Amino acid sequence: xxxxxxxxxxxxxxxxxxxxxxxxxxxxxxxxxxxxxxxxxxxxxxxxxxxxxxxxxxxxxxxxxxxxxxxxxxxxxxxxxxxxxxxxxxxxxxxxxxxxxxxxxxxxxxxxxxxxxxxxxxxxxxxxxxxxxxxxxxxxxxxxxxxxxxxxxxxxxxxxxxxxxxxxxxxxxxxxxxxxxxxxxxxxxxxxxxxxxxxxxxxxxxxxxxxxxxxxxxxxxxxxxxxxxxxxxxxxxxxxxx
Amino acid sequence: xxxxxxxxxxxxxxxxxxxxxxxxxxxxxxxxxxxxxxxxxxxxxxxxxxxxxxxxxxxxxxxxxxxxxxxxxxxxxxxxxxxxxxxxxxxxxxxxxxxxxxxxxxxxxxxxxxxxxxxxxxxxxxxxxxxxxxxxxxxxxxxxxxxxxxxxxxxxxxxxxxxxxxxxxxxxxxxxxxxxxxxxxxxxxxxxxxxxxxxxxxxxxxxxxxxxxxxxxxxxxxxxxxxxxxxxxxxxxxxxxx
DNA sequence: CGCGTTCTTGACTAGAATCAATGCATGTGG
DNA sequence: CCACATGCATTGATTCTAGTCAAGAACGCG
Numbered sequence: 001x002x003x004x005x006x007x008x009x010x011x012x013x014x015x016x017x018x019x020x021x022x023x024x025x026x027x028x029x030x031x032x033x034x035x036x037x038x039x040x041x042x043x044x045x046x047x048x049x050x051x052x053x054x055x056x057x058x059x060x061x062x063x064x065x066x067x068x069x070x071x072x073x074x075x076x077x078x079x080x081x082x083x084x085x086x087x088x089x090x091x092x093x094x095x096x097x098x099x100x101x102x103x104x105x106x107x108x109x110x111x112x113x114x115x116x117x118x119x120x121x122x123x124x125x126x127x128x129x130x131x132x133x134x135x136x137x138x139x140x141x142x143x144x145x146x147x148x149x150x151x152x153x154x155x156x157x158x159x160x161x162x163x164x165x166x167x168x169x170x171x172x173x174x175x176x177x178x179x180x181x182x183x184x185x186x187x188x189x190x191x192x193x194x195x196x197x198x199x200x201x202x203x204x205x206x207x208x209x210x211x212x213x214x215x216x217x218x219x220x221x222x223x224x225x226x227x228x229x230x231x232x233x234x235x236x237x238x239x240x241x242x
Numbered sequence: 243x244x245x246x247x248x249x250x251x252x253x254x255x256x257x258x259x260x261x262x263x264x265x266x267x268x269x270x271x272x273x274x275x276x277x278x279x280x281x282x283x284x285x286x287x288x289x290x291x292x293x294x295x296x297x298x299x300x301x302x303x304x305x306x307x308x309x310x311x312x313x314x315x316x317x318x319x320x321x322x323x324x325x326x327x328x329x330x331x332x333x334x335x336x337x338x339x340x341x342x343x344x345x346x347x348x349x350x351x352x353x354x355x356x357x358x359x360x361x362x363x364x365x366x367x368x369x370x371x372x373x374x375x376x377x378x379x380x381x382x383x384x385x386x387x388x389x390x391x392x393x394x395x396x397x398x399x400x401x402x403x404x405x406x407x408x409x410x411x412x413x414x415x416x417x418x419x420x421x422x423x424x425x426x427x428x429x430x431x432x433x434x435x436x437x438x439x440x441x442x443x444x445x446x447x448x449x450x451x452x453x454x455x456x457x458x459x460x461x462x463x464x465x466x467x468x469x470x471x472x473x474x475x476x477x478x479x480x481x482x483x484x
Numbered sequence: 485c486g487c488g489t490t491c492t493t494g495a496c497t498a499g500a501a502t503c504a505a506t507g508c509a510t511g512t513g514g
Numbered sequence: 515c516c517a518c519a520t521g522c523a524t525t526g527a528t529t530c531t532a533g534t535c536a537a538g539a540a541c542g543c544g
Contacts, residue, residue: 098385128370129364140331192392
């Protein structure tokens with residue numbers, strides 16, 4: 001973890017929702033107080049259960065938040081990208097991190113200690129409001145996924161997960177829209193509360209129907225419209241006798 | 243919705259986590275700006291999908307937050323009690339309420355508009371920190387339940403829900419610990435992502451084993467230890483050959 | 485006392501988990 | 515450059531949890 005000086009992060013930082021509407025001197029102060037952290041692929045920013053002491057803003061890369069049950073089952077709570085906050089929990093409470101954060105690509109982030117961030121929030125209240133905003137957004141999304149998990153079938157949950165990932169990390173290619181990150185069947189299973197076998201069957205099925213094409217840790221969406229139909233359970237467009 | 247004057251809420255308000263550590267003049271200002279709202283059992287504070295404009299702190303009663311899917315399935319996201327914040331989302335964003343809030347007992351609350359609460363947070367940053375704190379607590383709880391739903395069997399989920407409710411609204415009686423609110427099988431089903439039939443079977447089973455006694459919209463926990471064993475899947479205390 | 489809820493129970497079904505075997509890529513080291 | 519080890523993916527067979535549907539019982543309210 002470097003102390004300043006390091007490449008001036010302000011251009012990137014200015015984008016992040018956390019810093020919107022802050023007076024310039026606040027930005028300067030925060031950047032000065034920040035540390036710079038690089039985490040290579042497959043390494044961790046922080047571990048579930050450790051005392052929450054550091055708060056990050058992701059600059060580059062992608063990070064996935066996971067929880068493990070006492071029995072060892074893993075669940076992927078979310079995947080974060082540039083601009084997202086990591087360990088928001090820290091800003092306030094004397095708790096432990098509720099999740100682990102693993103870089104699934106080489107990543108860089110700015111880091112602050114809990115004390116610093118709290119201090120700054122008291123000094124620049126807009127920062128606290130922005131923090132709440134970030135947290136609230138994530139909260140609402142989690143609520144939606146909770147409801148999904150409680151009420152919907154596996155296939156639809158997987159469809160939604162794929163659409164979410166496309167929105168988050170989609171990249172146009174001649175083939176279709178590629179989900180631009182390593183994404184195994186196991187990963188999808190852990191995002192949707194199912195097993196890797198079931199995900200594999202579902203993707204095979206979709207592939208046969210031409211909706212996606214898949215490879216090792218790779219998913220390309222070809223007919224997004226039809227996937228949306230599955231995700232939302234719209235009536236089939238072709239009129240069939242039942 | 244009354245404007246002041248109404249019974250001075252300060253004694254109760256002072257308890258709420260939202261107001262900890264605020265200077266006294268802040269408390270005065272907030273109480274002066276508050277409106278007082280009474281909602282009888284089975285009526286709603288707010289509805290999912292409406293623009294989020296009002297923020298509440300519950301003074302008395304119990305409120306349940308529900309989400310409905312487009313298909314009409316309902317999910318109970320949480321049950322709130324006195325001191326909890328309702329519509330925290332409001333504090334910041336131009337969004338709609340993500341859930342509906344129904345009073346399951348006659349309830350009273352203090353109410354602020356979005357503008358007021360934002361204003362106050364800018365003026366008294368500690369208020370914003372406290373708000374984040376509330377939100378973060380709920381966030382972590384939701385994450386845990388999400389993981390439960392993704393990885394655990396129905397019986398265990400129901401066991402956990404019952405234990406949570408006991409913690410939240412438990413009341414000692416000669417019979418055991420009563421969950422002191424109306425609680426139907428349907429409600430438990432909507433909290434745990436299952437059906438009322440399955441909940442009924444599970445409770446019947448537990449009742450036969452003497453773990454609980456139940457009635458119409460009533461659950462009394464008799465042997466909490468054994469329910470914990472189910473909830474945590476500890477090994478059975480009696481050594482059995484398999 | 486009748487009516488509307490809520491709850492119970494049984495029979496049946498289906499969706500998805502589990503288990504097991506095998507096939508493919510990918511990267512490694514001889 | 516090929517053989518191999520490893521990790522990821524596919525597929526089939528089987529099991530089982532929990533959902534669905536249907537009928538009726540019990541409770542509490544007006």
